[in-house]
Amino acid sequence: MRIDELDTPVLDCDLDVLERNIQQTADLCRRLGIPLRVHSKSHKIPEIAHWQMDAGATGICCQKVGEAEVMVAAGIRDILIPYNIVGAAKVDRLLRLARRATMTVAVDSLETAQGLSAGAAQIAGRVRVLIELDTGGRRCGVQSPAAAQDLARQIVGLPGVDLQGVLTYPSRREAKPFLDETVARLRQDGIAVHVVSGGGTGHEAISQEIGCTETRSGSYIWEGLTRVHGRDDLDSNRCPLRVVTTVVSVPAPGRVIVDGGMKTFTSYPPIPYGLCLEYPELHIVGMSVEHGHIDSRASTHRFRVGERLSFIPLHGGLTTNLHDKMVGVRGEQVEVVWEVAGRGKIR
Numbered sequence: 001m002r003i004d005e006l007d008t009p010v011l012d013c014d015l016d017v018l019e020r021n022i023q024q025t026a027d028l029c030r031r032l033g034i035p036l037r038v039h040s041k042s043h044k045i046p047e048i049a050h051w052q053m054d055a056g057a058t059g060i061c062c063q064k065v066g067e068a069e070v071m072v073a074a075g076i077r078d079i080l081i082p083y084n085i086v087g088a089a090k091v092d093r094l095l096r097l098a099r100r101a102t103m104t105v106a107v108d109s110l111e112t113a114q115g116l117s118a119g120a121a122q123i124a125g126r127v128r129v130l131i132e133l134d135t136g137g138r139r140c141g142v143q144s145p146a147a148a149q150d151l152a153r154q155i156v157g158l159p160g161v162d163l164q165g166v167l168t169y170p171s172r173r174e175a176k177p178f179l180d181e182t183v184a185r186l187r188q189d190g191i192a193v194h195v196v197s198g199g200g201t202g203h204e205a206i207s208q209e210i211g212c213t214e215t216r217s218g219s220y221i222w223e224g225l226t227r228v229h230g231r232d233d234l235d236s237n238r239c240p241l242r243v244v245t246t247v248v249s250v251p252a253p254g255r256v257i258v259d260g261g262m263k264t265f266t267s268y269p270p271i272p273y274g275l276c277l278e279y280p281e282l283h284i285v286g287m288s289v290e291h292g293h294i295d296s297r298a299s300t301h302r303f304r305v306g307e308r309l310s311f312i313p314l315h316g317g318l319t320t321n322l323h324d325k326m327v328g329v330r331g332e333q334v335e336v337v338w339e340v341a342g343r344g345k346i347r
């Protein structure tokens, strides 16, 4: 089947570009000598995770237990969830996964660690944990090396919980003193630190520089609009993801409406929402739930109802999560249709 025979809106992916992106980051990490743990939240497709592992990734990340269930069912056997897993229902699912795969999770409080320990006692299970450090990202994480040491001392006494080390996000040079002091404090206490996990696409070399034992990268596979600083430096040859739409109305000169809105592209701010490949001069200026509003005044082209327009979406991970399927294409030919098996797995 050819790509222009697919009904729209449809999410498609240029497999040659995807393959190149996967290989380039794998090669970069190999050259740097830092293990790469890929974050599957960017695609939520088990086949892509396997592809990344085959290229050299040592494991994957999932942000939620539900995503990890999908990946373990698909045969992935080493998963880090860099997220505090809170509540008996989730902990139980996590512990059951930990019987079938190596599962590691983040903790930044005694409550979270105790919850894991209580869940482990229920099913005689074990889970590995990393203490999350807030080294400047200002999301989760303990606030100082002393707080990390304090938490570590309490975690080592908890049954069913194996403290493996620490994690932070994103890797920044300024984080090094925080990481070094934390590792030193834990080692002074006789606590082995096997893992120092850093991350962020584009931060792989920094992870290596600041002494991480692995780096977590996710969005490198899409290199979407959020990864470039303005339209001019966008190299569409590095962006495999496209939303293909159809023009459903040309209501007035200078205005074009396509059949994808927030439920197709996400409403993630700010505009431009996406870059049109056929007519880069177009601006998506707004989104209704199911309509995309385009300002076409900068274009000399006369748009017609029924015409197809393809966009590189602003945020690959958010856009992927809205679609049941992703179509893999080479040139104009459809090669594979993937189920986005982890989509919507927010628990």
Ligand SMILES: Cc1ncc(COP(=O)(O)O)c(C=O)c1O
Residues within 6 Å of the ligand: 039, 042, 061, 082, 169, 199, 200, 201, 202, 216, 217, 218, 219, 220
């Ligand atoms: C905890 C954590 N690690 C790693 C990543 C991957 O970052 P990136 O998508 O920039 O590669 C993310 C992304 O948000 C994250 O939240």
